[in-house]
Amino acid sequence: MIEKLTKSVGCGLAIGALLISTLQAKSEEKTPPTYVNVGEVKExxxxxxITAVGHLYAINQVNLSFNNSGKLEHKYFKNGDRVLAGESVASxxxxxxxxxxxxxxxxxNLAKQTYQRVQLLxxxxxxSQEDIDQKFADLxxxxxxxxQQQNxxxxxxxxxxxxGVLGxxxxxxxxxxxSGTAVVQLTQENPLKIRFAIPSDFKPKVAIGNEVSLTTNTYKDKTFTGKVNYISPTVNTDSGTIQIEAEVANDDYLLSPGMFMSVSQILKxxxxxxxxPDMAVxxxxxxxxxxxxxxxxTVKKVPIETGIIRSGWTQVESGLKKGQKIVTIGGNKLFDGAKVSISDIPPPNFEALSKKIKINMNTDKSGMSTPSK
Incomplete structure (x- = not known):
C-alpha cells in the first residue's frame, strides 16, 4: 500500500515538474527578444x-604723475578712454x-653774439685766449x-x-x-598675461612657447589663445603644483585684467x-x-570607468576593449542575460566624430578634462 502511494506521489511530482517546464517554455516563447541598436567600442x-583655472593680469600698469608741481590746466581724455603711447594725458x-x-x-642769444664778437677780436x-675761453664757457x-628749462x-x-586704458x-x-602724486592709472590691455597652476608631475610635458586655450563664461562661444612664457622653477610645497604664466592676445579688447579664465593646455x-556613444552609458x-x-x-551587464565626456560620446577608461559590441539604443529595457534582437538602425559614425573632435578639442569648454596620469 505504502509502495503504491510512493510511486503515485513520485509520478505526480514528475508530471508537475514537466508541466512547470512546459509553462516556462511557453512563457519564454511568448516574450520576444528586445530590439536594440548595437555599436562598437572605437579607438x-x-x-x-590638462586644465586649470587662472586669472588675467596686465603686463604693464602704471600710475602717471608729474615731476613738477603746479595747477592742473588740461585733461585731454575722459575716465576709461584708451590712449596711444606718446599721447598727452594732462598738463x-x-x-x-x-x-x-x-x-x-x-x-x-646774447651769449652767442658775444662769442661771435670775441672770435673776430x-x-x-x-x-686774450683766457677771455675767449670764458665767453665759450658762458655760451x-x-x-x-x-x-634744462625746456625739459x-x-x-x-x-x-x-x-x-592702454586710463583709470x-x-x-x-x-x-x-x-610733484610725484598719482594723477591717473594707465593699464595696458593688449597683450595680457594669465597665471595658473598645474600638478608638478606634468612639468616635463610643458615648455616655453606651448599654446594654451582660454574660455570664460562671459563669452561662452569664444576661445582665446595664449603662449606659455614662464614656468616656475620651484614647486609649491603646500599644493604640489607649479605656476605657469602665458601671454594672451587681446586685440579686440574683450578681456580685462582680473577676469577668471579656464585654461586648457595640450600636452600630447x-x-x-x-x-x-554616450547613449550607451x-x-x-x-x-x-x-x-x-x-x-x-544575449547581453551582459558590464561596469565601466568613464573619462572625458563630450556631446555625443564618452571615453571608456576601463571595462571594455576595442571592437567590443555594446548596446547603444534600447538598453533601458534590458537586464543581465536578456535576449536581444539587433535593429538595422545604423550606429553613430565615429570616423566623422573623430575628425570633428580633432578640430574642436580646444574650443569647447565642456570637453576639457584632466587626463589620468
Missing part, C-alpha cells in the same frame, strides 16, 4: 590636455615755466640752461608711456598737484582613447555600466 586619437599751467624759458633763450689779437652754460616745460605735460583721474582742472597631440548607484553582447543575442 580615436585626441590631444591630451599743468606752464605760464611761469615758459617765461623762464624765454628769459634763458634771450641769455643764450681773436684775429686782431685784441683779446655752453647758456645752452645747458635752456635745455621742465616738457614735464608740465603728462604723456602716456604705453598704449579715473584723481584731480579736477584747477587743482594743485604736488596623439593620445589614443576608447570611446562609445547607464548609471546606477554603484556607478556606470553598459550592456555588452555575448553569443550574438
Amino acid at each position: 580615436i586619437t585626441v590631444p591630451e590636455t 599743468l599751467d606752464d605760464t611761469q615755466d615758459m617765461a623762464n624759458l624765454k628769459s634763458l633763450q634771450a641769455q643764450l 681773436k684775429k686782431s689779437g685784441a683779446i 655752453q652754460q647758456a645752452k645747458a640752461n635752456v635745455e 621742465v616745460v616738457q614735464q608740465d605735460t603728462l604723456k602716456a608711456p604705453l598704449t 579715473i583721474y584723481q584731480f579736477d582742472v584747477g587743482a594743485y598737484i604736488p 597631440e596623439d593620445k589614443k582613447i576608447l570611446v562609445i 547607464q548609471v546606477e548607484q554603484q556607478g556606470s555600466f553598459v550592456y555588452a553582447l555575448e553569443g550574438g543575442d
Whole structure:
C-alpha cells in the first residue's frame, strides 16, 4: 500500500515538474527578444590636455604723475578712454615755466653774439685766449640752461608711456598737484598675461612657447589663445603644483585684467582613447555600466570607468576593449542575460566624430578634462 502511494506521489511530482517546464517554455516563447541598436567600442586619437583655472593680469600698469608741481590746466581724455603711447594725458599751467624759458633763450642769444664778437677780436689779437675761453664757457652754460628749462616745460605735460586704458583721474582742472602724486592709472590691455597652476608631475610635458586655450563664461562661444612664457622653477610645497604664466592676445579688447579664465593646455597631440556613444552609458548607484553582447543575442551587464565626456560620446577608461559590441539604443529595457534582437538602425559614425573632435578639442569648454596620469 505504502509502495503504491510512493510511486503515485513520485509520478505526480514528475508530471508537475514537466508541466512547470512546459509553462516556462511557453512563457519564454511568448516574450520576444528586445530590439536594440548595437555599436562598437572605437579607438580615436585626441590631444591630451590638462586644465586649470587662472586669472588675467596686465603686463604693464602704471600710475602717471608729474615731476613738477603746479595747477592742473588740461585733461585731454575722459575716465576709461584708451590712449596711444606718446599721447598727452594732462598738463599743468606752464605760464611761469615758459617765461623762464624765454628769459634763458634771450641769455643764450646774447651769449652767442658775444662769442661771435670775441672770435673776430681773436684775429686782431685784441683779446686774450683766457677771455675767449670764458665767453665759450658762458655760451655752453647758456645752452645747458635752456635745455634744462625746456625739459621742465616738457614735464608740465603728462604723456602716456604705453598704449592702454586710463583709470579715473584723481584731480579736477584747477587743482594743485604736488610733484610725484598719482594723477591717473594707465593699464595696458593688449597683450595680457594669465597665471595658473598645474600638478608638478606634468612639468616635463610643458615648455616655453606651448599654446594654451582660454574660455570664460562671459563669452561662452569664444576661445582665446595664449603662449606659455614662464614656468616656475620651484614647486609649491603646500599644493604640489607649479605656476605657469602665458601671454594672451587681446586685440579686440574683450578681456580685462582680473577676469577668471579656464585654461586648457595640450600636452600630447596623439593620445589614443576608447570611446562609445554616450547613449550607451547607464548609471546606477554603484556607478556606470553598459550592456555588452555575448553569443550574438544575449547581453551582459558590464561596469565601466568613464573619462572625458563630450556631446555625443564618452571615453571608456576601463571595462571594455576595442571592437567590443555594446548596446547603444534600447538598453533601458534590458537586464543581465536578456535576449536581444539587433535593429538595422545604423550606429553613430565615429570616423566623422573623430575628425570633428580633432578640430574642436580646444574650443569647447565642456570637453576639457584632466587626463589620468
